[in-house]
Amino acid sequence: xxxxxxxxxxxxxxxxxxxxxxxxxxxxxxxxxxxxxxxxxxxxxxxxxxxxxxxxxxxxxxxxxxxxxxxxxxxxxxxxxxxxxxxxxxxxxxxxxxxxxxxxxxxxxxxxxxxxxxxxxxxxxxxxxxxxxxxxxxxxxxxxxxxxxxxxxxxxxxxxxxxxxxxxxxxxxxxxxx
Amino acid sequence: xxxxxxxxxxxxxxxxxxxxxxxxxxxxxxxxxxxxxxxxxxxxxxxxxxxxxxxxxxxxxxxxxxxxxxxxxxxxxxxxxxxxxxxxxxxxxxxxxxxxxxxxxxxxxxxxxxxxxxxxxxxxxxxxxxxxxxxxxxxxxxxxxxxxxxxxxxxxxxxxxxxxxxxxxxxxxxxxxxxxxxxxxxxxxxxxxxxxxxxxxxxxxxxxxxxxxxxxxxxxxxxxxxxxxxxxxxxxxxxxxxxxxxxxxxxxxxxxxxxxxxxxxxxxxxx
Numbered sequence: 135x136x137x138x139x140x141x142x143x144x145x146x147x148x149x150x151x152x153x154x155x156x157x158x159x160x161x162x163x164x165x166x167x168x169x170x171x172x173x174x175x176x177x178x179x180x181x182x183x184x185x186x187x188x189x190x191x192x193x194x195x196x197x198x199x200x201x202x203x204x205x206x207x208x209x210x211x212x213x214x215x216x217x218x219x220x221x222x223x224x225x226x227x228x229x230x231x232x233x234x235x236x237x238x239x240x241x242x243x244x245x246x247x248x249x250x251x252x253x254x255x256x257x258x259x260x261x262x263x264x265x266x267x268x269x270x271x272x273x274x275x276x277x278x279x280x281x282x283x284x285x286x287x288x289x290x291x292x293x294x295x296x297x298x299x300x301x302x303x304x305x306x307x308x309x310x311x312x
Numbered sequence: 313x314x315x316x317x318x319x320x321x322x323x324x325x326x327x328x329x330x331x332x333x334x335x336x337x338x339x340x341x342x343x344x345x346x347x348x349x350x351x352x353x354x355x356x357x358x359x360x361x362x363x364x365x366x367x368x369x370x371x372x373x374x375x376x377x378x379x380x381x382x383x384x385x386x387x388x389x390x391x392x393x394x395x396x397x398x399x400x401x402x403x404x405x406x407x408x409x410x411x412x413x414x415x416x417x418x419x420x421x422x423x424x425x426x427x428x429x430x431x432x433x434x435x436x437x438x439x440x441x442x443x444x445x446x447x448x449x450x451x452x453x454x455x456x457x458x459x460x461x462x463x464x465x466x467x468x469x470x471x472x473x474x475x476x477x478x479x480x481x482x483x484x485x486x487x488x489x490x491x492x493x494x495x496x497x498x499x500x501x502x503x504x505x506x507x508x509x510x511x512x513x514x515x516x517x518x519x520x521x522x523x524x525x526x527x528x529x530x531x532x533x534x535x536x537x538x539x540x541x542x543x544x545x546x547x548x549x550x551x552x553x554x555x556x557x558x559x560x561x562x563x564x565x566x567x568x569x570x571x572x573x574x575x576x577x578x579x580x581x582x583x
Contacts, residue, residue, distance in 0.1 A: 144511055156511055267384065277509035278470070282449045 137165040139174055143182035145190055146237060154235055157190045236273045238280030245284055246272065253291045260287075325357035328557050334452070334462045335553055337501040343553050344497070345569050348582055351562035352575045360574040361412040367405065368425040369481045372522060373468070374401045375429050376479050380447040380469050383440065391433050398426060428481060428522040435530050436520075438471065446470035453508035460550045467502050474515040476502045481522045491519055491533045500546045503538035513537050 139162065146156035159182045163174055236243045250260055264272045267286060268279045275283055331339075331354060343350045352358045362370075375398050382389035402422055411418075446467060453463040469477040478498060492499075499517045506514045514537050523529040555561075564579050573579070 146511070158511060276511065278446055278449055278451055278506065281451055281509070282446045285448075285450070 137168065137171075139163045139165055139171065139178065141175065141178035141182055143179065143186050145183075145186050147190055147235070154237070155190070155193065157186050159185050234273055237276045239277055242277065242280040242284060246280065246287070249284070249287045249291060255291070263287075323357040323359050326354055328355070328560065331355070332461055332554060332557055334464045335550060336464050337498040340501070340549060340553055341497050343556065344549060346565040346573070347556060347562045348564040348579055349573060349575050352578055355562070358575070358578070361410045363412055363574070364414070364417055364421045365481075365483070367411045368421055368428075368524070370405055371398065371402050371425050372428055372432075372481050373479060374405070376432065376468070377448050379433065380444050383438075383442065384444045384447055386443075391430065394429060394433055395426070398429060424524050424528075425481075427528045428524065431528045431530055432520070432522055437532055438477075442472055444469055445472060445474060451505045451509045453505050455504075455547075455550070458547060460547060461554065463501055463504060463508075463550075465501055465505050467505065470506065471515070471518075474506065474510070474512055476506060476514050476517045477520055478502065478518070479520050479522070481524060483524050485523050485525065485529060486519075486521055486531055486533070488533050491521065491531075492535055495519055496542065497546065497549065499535065500538050500542045504543065504546065507538075 140160065141163070142158060142160040144156060144158035146154055161178065161182065163178060165171065165174055238246075246260075249255070250257065261272055263286070264270065264275060264279075264283060267283065268275060270279070272283070339350070339354060342353060375394055378397055379389050379394065402425070413421075447469055448466055449470065450466045451464070455461065455463055467476060468479050471477055476499070478495065480495075499519070503514050503517060506512070516537060517535045519531075519533040519535075521531045521533065523531060564582055570576060570579070
């Protein structure tokens with residue numbers, strides 16, 4: 135009986151101007167013996183990774199850089215809002231403190247950062263929450279994860295009212311859709 | 313000319329331009345079932361009191377959301393806790409949105425809703441220790457490259473392995489083929505949303521249908537990932553939505569669905 139081995143390799147790379155691009159390759163291979171799995175898996179991994187890496191270098195079109203917005207977040211991979219942070223106190227601007235690109239949308243990224251800032255949350259705690267719920271760090275959350283994560287943050291840290299007591303300080307990326 | 317009687321309540325009407333920017337599965341379904349109903353609900357923003365069936369559905373969904381969230385947070389959620397939450401939710405939802413009850417109907421409907429939940433919590437095919445990938449997750453997919461509006465939606469549950477689950481409360485025992493057909497827009501839309509937001513193909517698409525028969529039933533209908541023809545059909549339906557909005561094509565579609573429609577009086581006045 136032929137055994138089918140299906141392999142997928144995907145890579146997402148952050149780009150300037152809150153952009154990112156990603157590329158995935160999948161292929162199926164047939165085996166005749168279970169003992170062939172380790173060697174074949176390693177071969178497919180290398181093959182797919184080489185294929186993705188050689189293609190993903192082509193960045194293609196990029197949106198024009200946007201000006202810095204009113205709340206002090208600049209575009210690009212970092213931001214500066216001047217708020218002191220809880221946590222490690224090193225002034226790093228993002229919940230997990232590293233400079234790699236985020237997997238979620240720029241709007242989701244901004245919203246997560248805003249909730250963290252406004253509630254003066256401990257970055258390590260926020261990172262732990264993401265790990266606990268999704269098994270990955272905040273920056274590794276994809277768009278779907280980030281949507282659930284933002285909802286979770288809203289439930290834990292209720293939205294702030296603005297000065298006249300109306301509305302709230304946050305706007306979800308997606309309005310309810312029903 | 314579209315003339316209507318005085319609405320009972322109104323939501324903020326949406327402009328055609330606004331409606332062209334985004335579309336959800338439920339809005340598209342309304343469009344496809346009757347464009348005049350779509351006009352009354354979305355363009356005019358007319359709101360009618362919630363039906364009993366809708367209130368049952370909302371309450372059941374609300375408790376299933378709590379059950380799924382509890383598993384996600386690894387918190388306990390017993391049947392007793394569910395019952396307590398259900399009693400509260402049944403009232404708080406009505407405080408927010410009035411329900412159109414017939415004489416003596418509410419107690420029976422509440423019992424029906426709880427029976428469905430009790431059955432599901434005891435017989436769900438989802439293991440109690442299975443961690444969801446997402447619960448009531450609000451997502452969108454940019455389809456501008458296809459010349460289509462942004463697709464938006466809320467997915468009830470995404471199980472481990474990317475298995476999309478939609479919960480339904482239904483009045484009659486569904487036949488599998490018909491259930492898949494009638495929920496095609498929604499399930500294809502969710503698959504598109506899942507792919508756009510994760511970069512992965514969904515593990516499958518399941519309907520968990522709770523049937524409001526005398527003895528409640530749970531019918532699980534499973535489908536594989538979205539196929540290319542299904543995606544094409546959805547895109548064609550969305551194209552029809554955009555073109556129809558541009559023409560302001562709000563003609564009625566008289567048929568079986570009118571027996572359930574709350575805009576029947578407004579519809580009769582249309583000419």
